[in-house]
Amino acid sequence: MQFKKRKEVDEIVSILGEGTEITGEVSLTSGLRVEGVVKGKVRSDTILVIGASGKMDAEINVRRISIDGEFRGTIRSSERVEIHKDGKVFGEIYTPCLIIEAGALFEGRCNMSEGKDADVKDTAIGVKPADPARRTAGT
DSSP states (O other), X not given: OOOOXXXXXXXXXXXXXXXXXXXXXXXXSSEEEESSEEXXXXXXXXXXXXXXXXXXXXXXXXXXXXXXXXXXXXXXXXXXXXXXXXXXXXXXXXXXXXEEOTTOEEEEEEEOOXXXXXXXXXXXXXXXXXXXXXXXXXX
C-alpha cells in the first residue's frame, strides 16, 4: 500500500490568472499565486505570491508573502514579507521579518515589533529613529 505524500504547506496549488479579478473576502488553506487582480480581504495560514502581473488592493493576514507585482493596503504576516526587485508595496506592513531586494519599491510604514498591538512607527529600513536626548548642540 502506497501513501500519498503530504501536501507541503508552502506549495502553490491555486493560480489566479492574468485577466481575472476577484473582489471580496478570500480564505485559503494552501498557497495562491496572483497574476490577476484581488480587491478586499485575504486570510491564509500559508504562502501568498503576487506575481509580476499581479495587483492587490487588500487587507491581508498570511503566514508568508512574496511580492513581484503591486500591493496596496495592509499586510499582516506571521512569518515574513519579501518584496522582490520588481515588487511595489504601498501601505502598512506588520511582520517579524522584512526582506526588500535592491530595485524594489516600498512606500509606507512597517512594524516589526513582537507585540500584535504595537504602534506603527515611520522608520527607514536599517535606520533607527534618533534619540532626542542624544542630540548635540547645533543639530
